[in-house]
Amino acid sequence: MATFFNKPMLSCLLFTACLGLCFLSSVAELERFWQPVKADGSLGFLVVGDWGRGGHYNQTEVALQMGFVGEKRDIDFIISTGDNFYEDGLTGIDDPAFNESFTNIYKAKSLQKQWYNVLGNHDYRGDVEAQLSPILRKRDSRWLCLRSFILNAGDIVEFFFVDTTPFVDKYFTDPEGHTYDWKGVSPREDYLSNLLKDVDSALKASTAKWNIVVGHHTIKSAGHHGVTEELVTRLLPILEENKVDVYINGHDHCLEHISSTDSQIQFLTSGGGSKAWRGDVKWWNPEELKFYYDGQGFMLVQMTQRKAKIVFYDVFGNALHKWSISKEICSVA
Template structure:
């Protein structure tokens, strides 16, 4: 994929029955993509994370319900919060896991839309370049995976952030798995540039809604809990730029945490396959709107003035609904 340039205009289009996707140069280092809203000005999509297990651990059942809800909501795209292929990412672009965990699982007509994917820590255990390769997009037009990027959908901007390189233990713990750090080192330079680019992009954004997507948790009552490195380095940037939502996976559950000292809503959708870990940390009940230690996914519907989120279990039951308007009058539905 060609990098953006200040001196040239580069376009490439992915055409499907319901989508065009346009890549345009960005003033920052983050690649920027345009995604159209519906004719009525609305946008709807699903969010799933931690899913790639060749249909096992109820991945196929979650996919079935995603197809049902996706059709009902007439979704525009799907967001994956990472850990796309277990246990160790893809071995190469011809790895059969791409078919076995993605193409052959998410077969519902409503899911044949663009998928915007970030990398999780398990993806970094394999060949990262394989997941980022345009060859996969040729194999399935839905697939778009980059380390960090921006999707502009008119009044909404999505900022996808590569969170795995922030976590110290992946670099220092001798018991940790081997990770593919090609393109990351020197690490501190990579992180410094990424934080600068995210800060700049958020600061320059004029979108009414700003949504940041990463793999790792910032706030979570589940097994992984708070990711200290993100809390210290990324969260201050998100707060300073008044983002609305931080969406993540990593913890294999569904969560909604509404911070008492920030407008940011923290949404975990990591129930795409293996879940049911049976643990929960103490958390302020005023903040913890939903904790579900099981499989499922999340939906989001957005207009100029309102965001509605919904969480669904593996049977398609609604676990939690919540909405917020731009004047920040919010309510559990």
């Protein structure tokens, strides 16, 4: 039986359909991956950032300690918080820096797990598409790098990897004359608006016990770069509204833990993968600044549905700072 619509009804239907398609398209922008958890329902991973220097500036020594801790704690994967290749990213998919700074450095057996990587500002100075290329994934199956994406780890935690470099105004008018690869980002405002909508929608739809957002740039930091105002203005309100538990970043070449007094968010900086900035620290409210180390190292995170634990390690494998938080598990009668 045929169905007829008058013009107002048809217009309304078309408008509704358009909204639905736009919503689906927006959500689909964030590709989703799945990470299995252990049989006991636990999860462990390392976080390292700002590392890609061909083994120099103690990158090799940090990698060695990562291997030891990774084996002892039986980690499941590794997160990189960006600036994967200094100084100017990769020149292309055949750039030897990929092997020199990644494959040949993180050789320990425990580090032969999936690496989930975001881009940093130095990566944007090279060929961004090279780091995103599936060819690199074939060359080293551990490598997975996208601009922004979602990682599900059972019903324990959902990770939201966010491309933060395009938020920063100064990279578009860099007085130092650096060239950035903005292919896939222009027009910038459309890119950022869609990304923020995607992150907000995905966070609202999350059913995981923990929500963790990963980006390269700092939101709160006492380090050299300090606060990234563009993220405070545009991204932070979304994280707070959706009650994100942790924001993990690199960019400042240090190890740092700031516990927000304004929300439940813990701000964790792991940017000590190679070159560190000794003594480059600004004053920060001691009520929030739980830990700051101006040296090289990395972070370990272990999680269950009930508890999350973090440990910061230095280049010698010393545990510098430990912190944990628990959550209640709601049961259905």
